[in-house]
Amino acid sequence: xxxxxxxxxxxxxxxxxxxxxxxxxxxxxxxxxxxxxxxxxxxxxxxxxxxxxxxxxxxxxxxxxxxxxxx
Numbered sequence: 001x002x003x004x005x006x007x008x009x010x011x012x013x014x015x016x017x018x019x020x021x022x023x024x025x026x027x028x029x030x031x032x033x034x035x036x037x038x039x040x041x042x043x044x045x046x047x048x049x050x051x052x053x054x055x056x057x058x059x060x061x062x063x064x065x066x067x068x069x070x071x
Contacts, residue, residue: 014065018051018066045063048066
């Protein structure tokens with residue numbers, strides 16, 4: 001997570017987009033693997049982790065929701 005920029009999102013920037021977001025997961029093709037790298041400021045990651053804890057969800061699910069909302 002190097003080269004973080006000053007224009008990174010505020011720690012609670014995704015809260016409005018995540019309100020009411022439903023996640024739909026479909027089984028993938030086991031023969032295909034995709035890796036995505038997204039730079040995230042420490043404050044943003046901390047805020048998403050805190051949101052996951054508040055909502056009683058896995059942090060991975062909250063981060064995935066945030067990435068979908070931002071896409």
